Each structure stands twice: as structure tokens, then as C-alpha cells.
Amino acid sequence: MSATEQTIEGHEQRRVLVIGAGGAGLAAALEASRAGASVTILEAAKQVGGATVRAGGVIYTVEMHMQNEAGVTDTVDELYAYYMTISHYRLEPQKMGVEFPPKGLYIAGLETRPRGHKASGDTAGLGPAGGAAIVAALLRAECSVLLRAKNGATSGIETEDGEEIKADAVVLAADGFGASSDMLARFYSNASVHGDWHWYIGPSENRGDGLEMGLAAGGMVVNENAGVLMETPNCSSVVDAFTPPWLVFVNNCGHRFVNEMASYCVLGNVIGAQPNGRCWAIFDEYALTVATEDPVFTDPSPTAKIVKADTLKGLATAITIAPDGLVATFESWNEDVKKGYDSTFEKPPTMLLPVSKTPFYAVELGPAIIGMTFAGLRIDDKARVLNSAGRPIAGLYAAGELAGGLIGWIYSGGGVSIGMQLHSVVSRAMVLPV
Ligand SMILES: Cc1cc2nc3c(=O)[nH]c(=O)nc-3n(C[C@H](O)[C@H](O)[C@H](O)COP(=O)(O)OP(=O)(O)OC[C@H]3O[C@@H](n4cnc5c(N)ncnc54)[C@H](O)[C@@H]3O)c2cc1C
Known part of the structure; x- marks a missing residue:
């Protein structure tokens, strides 16, 4: 050329x-x-x-x-x-x-001047039409x-x-x-x-x-x-960043640090800023039952990553986070649930589930799904x-x-x-x- x-x-x-x-x-x-x-x-x-x-x-x-x-x-x-x-x-x-x-x-039609441009040139064997030249490109x-x-x-x-x-x-x-x-x-x-x-x-x-x-x-x-980083439990290659809104996230200190319903635009970054750049989603047997019954929250991911314990202290020990911090967080959380008011991050009342029915569960989350750079x-x-x-x-x-x-x-x-x-x-x- x-x-x-x-x-x-x-x-x-x-x-x-x-x-x-x-x-x-x-x-x-x-x-x-x-x-x-x-x-x-x-x-x-x-x-x-x-x-x-x-x-x-x-x-x-x-x-x-x-x-x-x-x-x-x-x-x-x-x-x-x-x-x-x-x-x-x-x-x-x-x-x-x-x-x-x-x-x-643009004038959309009835033009007085010719505006059609017919493509020509090498069609790479795709056929005689002008469109083939475009596709060849x-x-x-x-x-x-x-x-x-x-x-x-x-x-x-x-x-x-x-x-x-x-x-x-x-x-x-x-x-x-x-x-x-x-x-x-x-x-x-x-x-x-x-x-x-x-x-x-x-x-x-x-x-x-x-x-x-x-x-x-x-x-x-x-x-x-x-970039855009979204959280994942790393169970499968599914964009599972939109986690159930009633989950409670805690960091290594056992503390909540975010409204778990925060936008995906920032949630991954907030989790990444925690110690170790990870967090744990905590729930109890009651939530598990509700979730299993509700098709919206049924998760096909394998359960191998779910850590289970009979007490919150035992759960904290199993996932090596601060036991006292975790227990204190859920004392205050369960009080908030009774009042129907999230006194820390104001999550809507309908998304507040108690974490009190044994056994207790934890799943680690990392902001590891890359949406954009x-x-x-x-x-x-x-x-x-x-x-x-x-x-x-x-x-x-x-x-x-x-x-x-x-x-x-x-x-x-x-x-x-x-x-x-x-x-x-x-x-x-x-x-x-x-
Ligand atoms: C699943 C998903 C959902 C998204 N949803 C939205 C949304 O709703 N709204 C929004 O604003 N953003 C969204 N994003 C982000 C947005 O789609 C991307 O940021 C944007 O499309 C990037 O456009 P681009 O033209 O720069 O790259 P692309 O559209 O990725 O095009 C780049 C092209 O370059 C080609 N290429 C790469 N290397 C070479 C090479 N060496 N030689 C020749 N060609 C090459 C690639 O094959 C590709 O076709 C989403 C992204 C994904 C993955």
C-alpha cells in the first residue's frame, strides 16, 4: 500500500x-x-x-x-x-x-449529496462485495x-x-x-x-x-x-462479587469495617486496605438455613472453603483472627439487630440477620477479581x-x-x-x- x-x-x-x-x-x-x-x-x-x-x-x-x-x-x-x-x-x-x-x-435521510462510501480493495478471498474489504481489515x-x-x-x-x-x-x-x-x-x-x-x-x-x-x-x-477489584471467596471462576447483603464482614481484628452493601466500585479496595488485604464473611446456622431456602442466595460454589465452629471464639481461633474482637463485634451486632438499627454503618434494617445460632461459619474473601486496569x-x-x-x-x-x-x-x-x-x-x- x-x-x-x-x-x-x-x-x-x-x-x-x-x-x-x-x-x-x-x-x-x-x-x-x-x-x-x-x-x-x-x-x-x-x-x-x-x-x-x-x-x-x-x-x-x-x-x-x-x-x-x-x-x-x-x-x-x-x-x-x-x-x-x-x-x-x-x-x-x-x-x-x-x-x-x-x-x-447529521441529516438522517433525503440527503441532497451522496453519502454512501463503497469499500474496495483487498478482500482476502472473502468475496467480491465491498463489505468483504471491510471485514478483511x-x-x-x-x-x-x-x-x-x-x-x-x-x-x-x-x-x-x-x-x-x-x-x-x-x-x-x-x-x-x-x-x-x-x-x-x-x-x-x-x-x-x-x-x-x-x-x-x-x-x-x-x-x-x-x-x-x-x-x-x-x-x-x-x-x-x-483498577476495579472485586471480592471473591475464590471458589470458582464466577463473578461472585455481589455477596448476600446480610453477611457480616470482619477483618483480622474481628471488627466490622464497611457497610457490606457498599458499591463494587469501592468494596474491593476497602477490603484490600485491611490487614493482610483480606476479610472474613461471618454468618450462623440461621442465615445458612434462610439462604438455602431462598433461591436468590443459593450458592452453587463448593463448601470446602467454609470454616465452621461451635462458638465465635472457636471460629476466631480456627481462622486466626482476634477472638475478643470477634465476640465483642457480635455482641454489639446482635443488639443492633434486635433494635433494627445498624449503629455502625446503617445497613438497612431488612438486611440485619442475627449471628447467634450455633454453629457459626466463616468464609475468607479477597479482592482478587480484576474487572479493569x-x-x-x-x-x-x-x-x-x-x-x-x-x-x-x-x-x-x-x-x-x-x-x-x-x-x-x-x-x-x-x-x-x-x-x-x-x-x-x-x-x-x-x-x-x-
Ligand atoms: C465483563 C465486563 C463487563 C463490563 N461492563 C462495563 C459496563 O457496563 N460499562 C463500562 O463502562 N465498562 C464496563 N466494563 C469495562 C469496559 O468494558 C472496558 O474497560 C472497555 O470495554 C475497554 O475497551 P477497550 O476498547 O479499551 O478494550 P477492548 O474492548 O478489550 O478491546 C481491546 C482489543 O484489543 C485486542 N488486542 C489486544 N492485544 C492486541 C494486539 N497485540 N494486537 C491486536 N489486537 C490486540 C483485544 O483482542 C481486544 O479485542 C466491563 C468489562 C468486562 C470485562
């Missing part, structure tokens, strides 16, 4: 390579294509979609008509204040405030090396098979590194510390290849040691990858979970990640002449 192609208007057409066909990569490709670039997407997996295709599809956003229709009053300013507050003002604010100017609006290809021109600019990539693909701009959109134990040890030790307990809910291709490529090109990592390449407001001096590396962009510093240290709510992917900061910069 030639380095540049001529568009109908006579301008040079910029060639853009997107690494990773998940949400961020596809959004970047779409925007680059809309802006007139010639786009090639390379994807390591057999199917496109990455973590995005597995996601709940929640998008965190504000001032959309759906909120208005639901009678919700909310503003960009309020979201900004909330986001910066929970991120302890450690994010770079210029990345906020993406605009959606009126000129970006999504064929399986793993990228491992970024090519660089003599002036340091990114000039393309080399695939695992050694094929060199030249481009004016490369967008790294190969997600985070939840599937790589090595990368977790380097950039997310709070997760890797759980050893063989930890596992990642996303696809196995998300090993941090894009991050490695960006680092090798001179990029820098920001937002280290953060936040460490990533530092970018600017145009999604350009920055070097350690804070200067853009020519021709190199990053988007999605691979881009660091967009989410911060705390997941402020379900939908933040996909919300971040879909903002279109990437293409404008890519298609401008260098």
Missing part, C-alpha cells in the same frame, strides 16, 4: 492503523474514517469486541435527553466536581469537557512492535508474522493488562498480591501489548496500581501519547482502557469506561496535517 492516497478533494489521505477492535478501537476507527482517513484495524482475537463486547453496556454520561425525560436534574459541572473530588484532584482536567458541536449533527493480526521513523515519529507497526504495515498515525486501543500476571505485578500490585486467587473477567488477549508498545516508543505510564499511557487532550518530558510522540495515539489518567484511582460508577471510549478526541488530531 502507498503511504498516502489521494482523496476526491485532492488532499493527501492520511493512513491510520488502529490496534485492537474493541470499543475504543472501533470508535477511533469510525471517527478517523469519518474525518477522511484510510483506516486499517488489527485485532488479535478471533472475534472483534474485546472487553467491550462482554460489558454490561452501561455508559456514564450527563445532560443527555434520557436524564431530562426521567426528570433527573444533572449537569456537566456537577459531574466534573464529583469526578475530580473522588479522584482527589490527581487527574489532568484538560481531558474533561469533550464538546459535541452542532456541526457534528478486521482479520486476525497480533501487533507487537511499533515502527519508528528516523525522526522518532511512529511510522507503522510490525505484526507477529513480521509483516510491516506503514501508517501516518497509529492508535493503540488494545485495552489494559488484566490477563497478564507479569504486567499486573509491574503496574497493579494490589491485584497481583493475591497470587493464584486473582483472575480477570475480560478476554485473554488483553495482556498489555499496547502498553508495552507505547512504552517502547517512549511513552510513560500514569495511574499505576489502580487503570494504569496506562499518558495522553493529552488530543489522545496523543506523551513522552516522559510531556511532549507528544508524533503519530502515536492511545484510547480506551489502555489510556491512563482518564478514570483516576476510583471507579466512580458503572459505565465510566465505555463513556470514556466513546468520546471522540482521537480522530481530529490524527487527520490534521503534521
Whole structure:
């Protein structure tokens, strides 16, 4: 392929390579294509979609008509204040405030100008239709090396098979590194510390290849040691983070430390901050009976991990936590249950079950299920990858979970990640002449 192609208007057409066909990569490709670039997407997996295709599809956003229709009053300013507050003002604010100017609006039909673009070119034997050329661009290809021109600019990539693909701009959109134990040890030790307990809910291709490529090109990592960690008893590879709300969590001192119904956005971090980074879920025979009778709480996991004892002191000894602390905690807890009021963390009265009927049970929980990783390449407001001096590396962009510093240290709510992917900061910069 030639380095540049001529568009109908006579301008040079910029060639853009997107690494990773998940949400961020596809959004970047779409925007680059809309802006007139010639786009090639390379994807390591057999199917496109990455973590995005597995996601709940929640998008965190504000001032959309759906909120208005639901009678919700909310503003960009309020979201900004909330986001910066929970991120302890450690994010770079210029990345906020993406605009959606009126000129970006489309006429949906009855156009007076031709807008259909028929694809052409190599179809990799997939058939004569223009659509085959599009699908061919999504064929399986793993990228491992970024090519660089003599002036340091990114000039393309080399695939695992050694094929060199030249481009004016490369967008790294190969997600985070939840599937790589090595990368977790380097950039997310709070997760890797759980050893063989930890596992990642996303696809196995998300090993941090894009991050490695960006680092090798001179990029820098920001937002280290953060992500979404969810608690698990490590019984099976099921996302069992949504534990029954009536469980009582205690730490090694035998003390409660959280409202057990706290959001998954923070619960894993709170557990991780306890001594040993673990906690114990405590319940009694009564709760076990209720749970077994209620299909909502029936857990198919093996019971081998459940520790059982006739007294609370005996249970504390068996799990090597402070016996006096545990006994004191449940004296006060059972008093609260009688009053119907959780005097420590105000858990709703309907979720308060006594812990008084022998035998007593304990299950260890660790925040070891990795939902997302936040460490990533530092970018600017145009999604350009920055070097350690804070200067853009020519021709190199990053988007999605691979881009660091967009989410911060705390997941402020379900939908933040996909919300971040879909903002279109990437293409404008890519298609401008260098
Ligand atoms: C089960 C689950 C549920 C979730 N639910 C939500 C939700 O509801 N809302 C929300 O905001 N977030 C959610 N998240 C998080 C969110 O889905 C991800 O943060 C986001 O989709 C990441 O998008 P991405 O485009 O950066 O990466 P991905 O969508 O993972 O795409 C990256 C792509 O790059 C490819 N790739 C990797 N290495 C290479 C390589 N060397 N060469 C070529 N290609 C490569 C991968 O195969 C993959 O297809 C969820 C995550 C999971 C796993």
C-alpha cells in the first residue's frame, strides 16, 4: 500500500492503523474514517469486541435527553466536581469537557449529496462485495512492535508474522493488562498480591501489548496500581462479587469495617486496605438455613472453603483472627439487630440477620477479581501519547482502557469506561496535517 492516497478533494489521505477492535478501537476507527482517513484495524482475537463486547453496556454520561425525560436534574459541572473530588484532584482536567458541536449533527435521510462510501480493495478471498474489504481489515493480526521513523515519529507497526504495515498515525486501543500476571505485578500490585486467587473477567488477549508498545516508543505510564477489584471467596471462576447483603464482614481484628452493601466500585479496595488485604464473611446456622431456602442466595460454589465452629471464639481461633474482637463485634451486632438499627454503618434494617445460632461459619474473601486496569499511557487532550518530558510522540495515539489518567484511582460508577471510549478526541488530531 502507498503511504498516502489521494482523496476526491485532492488532499493527501492520511493512513491510520488502529490496534485492537474493541470499543475504543472501533470508535477511533469510525471517527478517523469519518474525518477522511484510510483506516486499517488489527485485532488479535478471533472475534472483534474485546472487553467491550462482554460489558454490561452501561455508559456514564450527563445532560443527555434520557436524564431530562426521567426528570433527573444533572449537569456537566456537577459531574466534573464529583469526578475530580473522588479522584482527589490527581487527574489532568484538560481531558474533561469533550464538546459535541452542532456541526457534528447529521441529516438522517433525503440527503441532497451522496453519502454512501463503497469499500474496495483487498478482500482476502472473502468475496467480491465491498463489505468483504471491510471485514478483511478486521482479520486476525497480533501487533507487537511499533515502527519508528528516523525522526522518532511512529511510522507503522510490525505484526507477529513480521509483516510491516506503514501508517501516518497509529492508535493503540488494545485495552489494559488484566490477563497478564507479569504486567499486573509491574503496574497493579494490589491485584497481583493475591497470587493464584486473582483472575480477570475480560478476554485473554488483553495482556498489555499496547502498553508495552507505547512504552517502547517512549511513552510513560500514569495511574499505576489502580483498577476495579472485586471480592471473591475464590471458589470458582464466577463473578461472585455481589455477596448476600446480610453477611457480616470482619477483618483480622474481628471488627466490622464497611457497610457490606457498599458499591463494587469501592468494596474491593476497602477490603484490600485491611490487614493482610483480606476479610472474613461471618454468618450462623440461621442465615445458612434462610439462604438455602431462598433461591436468590443459593450458592452453587463448593463448601470446602467454609470454616465452621461451635462458638465465635472457636471460629476466631480456627481462622486466626482476634477472638475478643470477634465476640465483642457480635455482641454489639446482635443488639443492633434486635433494635433494627445498624449503629455502625446503617445497613438497612431488612438486611440485619442475627449471628447467634450455633454453629457459626466463616468464609475468607479477597479482592482478587480484576474487572479493569487503570494504569496506562499518558495522553493529552488530543489522545496523543506523551513522552516522559510531556511532549507528544508524533503519530502515536492511545484510547480506551489502555489510556491512563482518564478514570483516576476510583471507579466512580458503572459505565465510566465505555463513556470514556466513546468520546471522540482521537480522530481530529490524527487527520490534521503534521
Ligand atoms: C465483563 C465486563 C463487563 C463490563 N461492563 C462495563 C459496563 O457496563 N460499562 C463500562 O463502562 N465498562 C464496563 N466494563 C469495562 C469496559 O468494558 C472496558 O474497560 C472497555 O470495554 C475497554 O475497551 P477497550 O476498547 O479499551 O478494550 P477492548 O474492548 O478489550 O478491546 C481491546 C482489543 O484489543 C485486542 N488486542 C489486544 N492485544 C492486541 C494486539 N497485540 N494486537 C491486536 N489486537 C490486540 C483485544 O483482542 C481486544 O479485542 C466491563 C468489562 C468486562 C470485562
